[in-house]
Amino acid sequence: MEAFRRLDAVAAPLRRASVDTDQIIPMRYLITASRAALGVGLFADWRYRQDGREDPSFVLNQPRYRAAQILVADANFGCGSSREHAPWALLDYGIRALIAPSFAGIFFDNAFKNGILLIELAVEDVAALMDLLERGEPRLDVDLEAQSVTARDGSVRPFRVDARRRDALLQGLDEIGMSLRMQPAIAAYQAADRERRPWIYR
Amino acid sequence: MATAASLFDKIWDEHVVARLDGGEVLLHIDRHVLNDLTSPQAFSGLEHARRKLRNPALTFAVTDHMLSTEPGRGDDTVPGGAELIRALRASARRWSIDHFDVGDARQGIVHVVSPELGIALPGTTLVCGDSHTCTIGALGAIAFGIGTSEVEHVLATQTVIMRKPRTMRIVVDGALGPGVSAKDVVLFVIARLGTAAASGHAVEFAGSTIRGLDMEARMTVCNMSIEMGGRIGMIAPDATTFDYLAGRPYAPAGAAWQVALTHWNTLPSAPDARFDVEHRFEAGAIAPQITWGTNPSQATAVDQCVPDPGAAPSGALREQMQRALAYMGLTPGRPLAGVPIDRVFIGSCTNSRLSDLRAAAAVARGRKVAPGVKAMVVPGSAQVKRAAEAEGLDEVFRAAGFDWREPGCSMCCGLNADKVAPRERCVATSNRNFEGRQGPLARTHLASPAMAAAAAIAGSIADVRQLAG
Numbered sequence A: 001m002e003a004f005r006r007l008d009a010v011a012a013p014l015r016r017a018s019v020d021t022d023q024i025i026p027m028r029y030l031i032t033a034s035r036a037a038l039g040v041g042l043f044a045d046w047r048y049r050q051d052g053r054e055d056p057s058f059v060l061n062q063p064r065y066r067a068a069q070i071l072v073a074d075a076n077f078g079c080g081s082s083r084e085h086a087p088w089a090l091l092d093y094g095i096r097a098l099i100a101p102s103f104a105g106i107f108f109d110n111a112f113k114n115g116i117l118l119i120e121l122a123v124e125d126v127a128a129l130m131d132l133l134e135r136g137e138p139r140l141d142v143d144l145e146a147q148s149v150t151a152r153d154g155s156v157r158p159f160r161v162d163a164r165r166r167d168a169l170l171q172g173l174d175e176i177g178m179s180l181r182m183q184p185a186i187a188a189y190q191a192a193d194r195e196r197r198p199w200i201y202r
Numbered sequence B: 001m002a003t004a005a006s007l008f009d010k011i012w013d014e015h016v017v018a019r020l021d022g023g024e025v026l027l028h029i030d031r032h033v034l035n036d037l038t039s040p041q042a043f044s045g046l047e048h049a050r051r052k053l054r055n056p057a058l059t060f061a062v063t064d065h066m067l068s069t070e071p072g073r074g075d076d077t078v079p080g081g082a083e084l085i086r087a088l089r090a091s092a093r094r095w096s097i098d099h100f101d102v103g104d105a106r107q108g109i110v111h112v113v114s115p116e117l118g119i120a121l122p123g124t125t126l127v128c129g130d131s132h133t134c135t136i137g138a139l140g141a142i143a144f145g146i147g148t149s150e151v152e153h154v155l156a157t158q159t160v161i162m163r164k165p166r167t168m169r170i171v172v173d174g175a176l177g178p179g180v181s182a183k184d185v186v187l188f189v190i191a192r193l194g195t196a197a198a199s200g201h202a203v204e205f206a207g208s209t210i211r212g213l214d215m216e217a218r219m220t221v222c223n224m225s226i227e228m229g230g231r232i233g234m235i236a237p238d239a240t241t242f243d244y245l246a247g248r249p250y251a252p253a254g255a256a257w258q259v260a261l262t263h264w265n266t267l268p269s270a271p272d273a274r275f276d277v278e279h280r281f282e283a284g285a286i287a288p289q290i291t292w293g294t295n296p297s298q299a300t301a302v303d304q305c306v307p308d309p310g311a312a313p314s315g316a317l318r319e320q321m322q323r324a325l326a327y328m329g330l331t332p333g334r335p336l337a338g339v340p341i342d343r344v345f346i347g348s349c350t351n352s353r354l355s356d357l358r359a360a361a362a363v364a365r366g367r368k369v370a371p372g373v374k375a376m377v378v379p380g381s382a383q384v385k386r387a388a389e390a391e392g393l394d395e396v397f398r399a400a401g402f403d404w405r406e407p408g409c410s411m412c413c414g415l416n417a418d419k420v421a422p423r424e425r426c427v428a429t430s431n432r433n434f435e436g437r438q439g440p441l442a443r444t445h446l447a448s449p450a451m452a453a454a455a456a457i458a459g460s461i462a463d464v465r466q467l468a469g
């Protein structure tokens, strides 16, 4: 997993609420055992018209947002399925951070596990950021160490990420490796549990 | 705590392996079920890191998502599907995992298979890389969907890292009206509470209505917990649960069954258990439901009209409704009953079990699918299919003009060959009516099996109560 400390990059406002995982990457792009190259399917039903050409009205197709590495969206982003293709598609497209008033639970976990930073800000702050991006230079400076988002007008908005996720992101740490260090505790649990609930173990 | 513990609290506490910094825990996973869509990628991660599958005996695999439902199907029937199907098979062989593969008599949709084989049990923690794993909570288990990174984590450690969710109880009391099923109950509840109401919560469904449901109907209710944002939905185990499980292939037997039963009887929530949130509904207020929009909360009674966005309480909601109606090709104020349809899909982990097929067949019996409507019935598992055929349900459906298919996810997800064409309108017994879910620009109306069968016969959205009368 790639570490995330600070990112000063183009940010795009995605003015939609409850963006679900089927919209983030439609089903027909999922038929592959690979995690890479899913970026082409990101928001495909919005990005492309029926004839396969780009829809110029979609935000990520507009020249000023093309290089976006940050997305600012409305509430409940990522609802729907548990498929990790959603964060993989975002990551492959180049998105490393998302800002919204809220995120759906499974998506939230999946994004962090893949090195994408999710930032929850108050509804008013998200609205203000979207306005700033549309009116001014569309860039944000996201600093995970300082836990703050700075817009080009100089306004700074603090955010909070829980300590474990923050450390893992800052260091690019592999969660499974960390958990495998708990091996003795897992073995002890299973030994005791086998006595209590023998029918669980075949 | 001990006296006021809820079903959820008891199972959670029993599975904590260690407490981690920041309030999360390492939670033991008793049952890990893999599928062909989200699991093969986890094995490539595991093997790449030279790690081992920790507990093969607690791990099971089912092929369902990418598989064709066409009679005579094989790995390659769905273009592109074979890569994932074969990757799962290879991993299952390499790691000695019990695999219910293409052609196996136990194959089916993962959430239909794990209870029917007795893999899922009360008091267990069960995970699968699919958000509708919450279905299994109907047995009195903590069951939830995980992403592929978590699948890999469970393969390596037999645990997940998780923060304890808050608890919510949804109580439904009273008798259900004619033509009203578990699907209508859960659609009604989601329409009242919204798609994010249970976010961050483990939901327990309770009340006399829920207790009165059979095991399969309980699974339909829990299946849709995720559609109100709850990763976990559960129902206290009782005699209905135990009768259902007794004698299933992987369920404990003999003396072990007795020991397990003693444990399972301690699981239901204490009478004074506290929940962070509680909602109550009266079953008598519930009519057969149909969705009109592009998320499962956009549902209403079938005898109502398409709602008017103008009446929405906020601008954002109005816009959302307008978008949904534009996508669905519906005009406000039009009665929902009578809207012409192109397709009917009876299947998915929500409604593809034997009782669902019986309910649909009862409506279809002696009638004909309306001209121009393509209707298909996809049993949830090979076992369901055999049981249905033994009762002659396949004949009832075929005689009425329905297509009778092989078990799998089918048209629920638009991943295999079963799709709804652009702008076609489909009444489906599945769980998601999102834009594009059943195929690009497909228009999905969620409903119960009886309502879906009624729509197939009428050629339009129809009130099953009137057809039956």
Ligand code: SF4
Binding pocket: B064, B065, B109, B110, B111, B130, B132, B348, B349, B350, B408, B409, B410, B412, B413, B430, B431
């Ligand atoms: S039937 Fe649909 S919801 Fe159920 S597991 Fe298959 S794709 Fe998922």
